[in-house]
Amino acid sequence: MPEFEVTPWEVKGKVDYDKLIQEFGTKRITPELKEEIRKLAGELHVLLRRDVFFSHRDLDLVLQDHKAGKGFFLYTGRGPSRGMHIGHLIPFIFTKWLQDVFKVNVYIEVTDDEKFLQKAGYTLEETREWAKDNILDIAAVGFDPDRTFIFLDTEYIRNMYPLAVKVAKKLTFNEVRATFGFNESTNIGLLFYPALQIVPTMFEKRRCLIPAGIDQDPYWRLQRDIAESLGYYKTAAIHSKFFPPLSGVEGKMSSSLPEYTIYLTDEPKTVRTKIMKYAFSGGQPTIELHRKYGGNPDIDVSFQYLYMFFEPDDQKIKKIEEEYRSGKLLTGELKEILIEKLNEFLETHRQRREEAKSLVDKYMYDGELAREMWRKIHE
C-alpha cells in the first residue's frame, strides 16, 4: 500500500510533496523564480512566501511571455459542493492576487456536470444548486468584473463542445483510465469529462496559467500532450499543497467530514468549538510538560493554518513558531490566535459575499469578458 494517494477525487495519507513533484514530473518553485515574481509584482503573496503554492509547470515561460508583452491568462475551477470551506477559497484568493498583479483575464469553470457524474448519490439539480451558492463565495473574493468569466459547464457547453470533441478525439479510454484511475465500470459521462476540463486552457491563443491544487495536475498532463497538435499552448500550472483537515496534517480538508472542516458559513461560536475540540495539537499533554519540552508546530494544525495563510505577517508567524516550539506559547493560546484570525476572515468574507450578489451577473453574463465569451464559440 502506498503511504499516500493523490487523485483529482481523493487525497489520502501524509503527502510527500517532493515525491509528488517527482512522480508528476513538475518543478519546485525555486527561490530565484519567487524573486522574479517579487520583482514583477512588487511583493510576494503569503501563499508563495510560505510555499503553499510550491510547484509549477512552465511558470518561467509565463513570466517570460508577460515580460515580452505577449500576455497570458488565468484559469481555475470549482467542483461544487454543499457549502465551501476555507480550503476551497484559498486558491481563488491567490488567483485574484495574480489577476491584480498582472491585469489578466480569469476563467473559472464550475463543474456541475463532473460533480454529478462522479458521485452516485448526487442529483444534477443538487450540484447546480450548490454551484450557484459556491459562485457567490467565489464572487466575494473580488475579481475584476470585466476581466473575469465564471461559467457553469451545463450552461456554457454549447460554446465549448466543438473544441471539446476535438480534444476528446485525441484521448482514448486507455489514456484516461491510466491518468485518472478510471475503470471499465466508470460511466461514460465521467470518461468524457476530462475534455471539458481541458477546453478552458484553450480559451485564448496565449499561455494559460492554472493556479490549483496539485491533485488536478493529471488533467494538465493530458492537456500538454495534445495542446500543440490543436494549435494551442501547453498550459502552465502553479500547484498548491492541500489545506489539511482539523484532524491532522494528512489528506485534505473535505466537505464530507463536517467536524474537521471550517465552512465559510461557520459562526464564530462554531469555529471556536471546532478548533478547540478537533484541531490536532502539536503540544504536550500537560502545561508543565509543554513548558518543559515545547510544542511541535510542524504537526500542529492550528499553527499550520496560521502559517499557510491566516497570519501573513512574517515577523509575527516567526515569533509564534519560536514561542510554541519553546513552550512559551500554550496550545490553548495558539488556538485563540487562530480562532480570532479565522473569525475575522470569515466575517469579512460574509460581508463581501452579501455585496457580491450584484456582481454575479457580471461575472457570468454581463461583464466585458463574460459578454465576449458568450459570443465566442470555441472550436
Added chain:
Amino acid sequence: MPEFEVTPWEVKGKVDYDKLIQEFGTKRITPELKEEIRKLAGELHVLLRRDVFFSHRDLDLVLQDHKAGKGFFLYTGRGPSRGMHIGHLIPFIFTKWLQDVFKVNVYIEVTDDEKFLQKAGYTLEETREWAKDNILDIAAVGFDPDRTFIFLDTEYIRNMYPLAVKVAKKLTFNEVRATFGFNESTNIGLLFYPALQIVPTMFEKRRCLIPAGIDQDPYWRLQRDIAESLGYYKTAAIHSKFFPPLSGVEGKMSSSLPEYTIYLTDEPKTVRTKIMKYAFSGGQPTIELHRKYGGNPDIDVSFQYLYMFFEPDDQKIKKIEEEYRSGKLLTGELKEILIEKLNEFLETHRQRREEAKSLVDKYMYDGELAREMWRKIHE
C-alpha cells in the same frame, strides 16, 4: 467468421434479417400489424408493403397510444457525409409519410460530432459543412415546417447536455463496449456519444417512434434499459433493411464507394453509366440463355431497387418480376426501367432541394416546433 456483421458503423456480408431480429430481440412487423396501420393511415406505404421496414419494437404500443389520444413523436437522424445517396433519403421519406398520416412532431438529429469522432481523417469543419448540405436534402423531403425540428448536435448541445449527463451516468464503459464493439483505444468523445443519440428519445413525455436502419438498434436497446428510471418511455422503433450497393445485395450502399452508389447529385448520364456498368445483374450471360432460363430478381440489384422503393405500383412490379424471371424482360431493359425511375426521382428531388432552401431556417430555428425546442432545456 460470422457470415454477416451489423454495427452502427458498418454492415458487412449478406444480412440474414430473420437472424438479426432474433439476435437483436426485435419483432417482425406482422401482416396483422400492417393491416392495423393500413386502417389508420388509409393506405400502406410501399416501404411497409415491400417489407423494407420489416422489424420493430413496441410499434403496437405506439398505435395504441395514438388511438387512445396520447399521441407519440417521431425521431430519426443523420450522420453527415459528403453528399447523400438514395439509400440515405429513403428513411426520411418514410418518416415524412408517418408524419403526414399521424400529424406528429418529427425530430431529426444531425450528428456532426459523432461523424467527426468516428473517422480518423475527418475534421469537424468538414462534417459540419456536410451537415449543412445534407440538411438541404432532408428539407427537400417536405416535412411539416411547424412540426419538424432539425438540429446539429454541436449547436443544440446546450439544450441536451443536462439530460445527456443523466443518461451518461447510467451507462458504463463496459456497457457501451459490449453494445457498440468499442475497445480501450476508442476515444472518449465516441464513448460519450451514445448519450447524445439517446436524449432525443426523451424530447417529449410521450412514446418515441424511431424509423431507422436496424443497425441503429443497439442505441435503442440501451435507451430501453434506462429510460424508465429517468421518467421517460422506453422508445419504440421501426427498423429498415439496408439499401444495397450497386455491386450486389450484400452490405449497404456507402458514400465511401462512389462507383457503387447513386448520389442525390448524380446527373442522368452518370446514373445511366453507373447502372449499366455496375448494377449487379441476376440475368444470364447471353440473351439466348436469358430467354431460355430467365433472370433471378432476388439477386438483381436493379430489380431490388425497383422493388424496395422505385416502382411503388404493385401490379407493375409484379409484372416486371414475372417477365424477368421468365426471360421475357432482359437485363438491359430492366436497367432502363430503373434508370428512368431513378432519374425522375432525382430530378424531382433536386427541384425540391432548391425550393427547400427557404425552409431550412424554419426546420432549424424559426418554425413553431423549432422555436419551442430552442426555449426548452432538456433535463
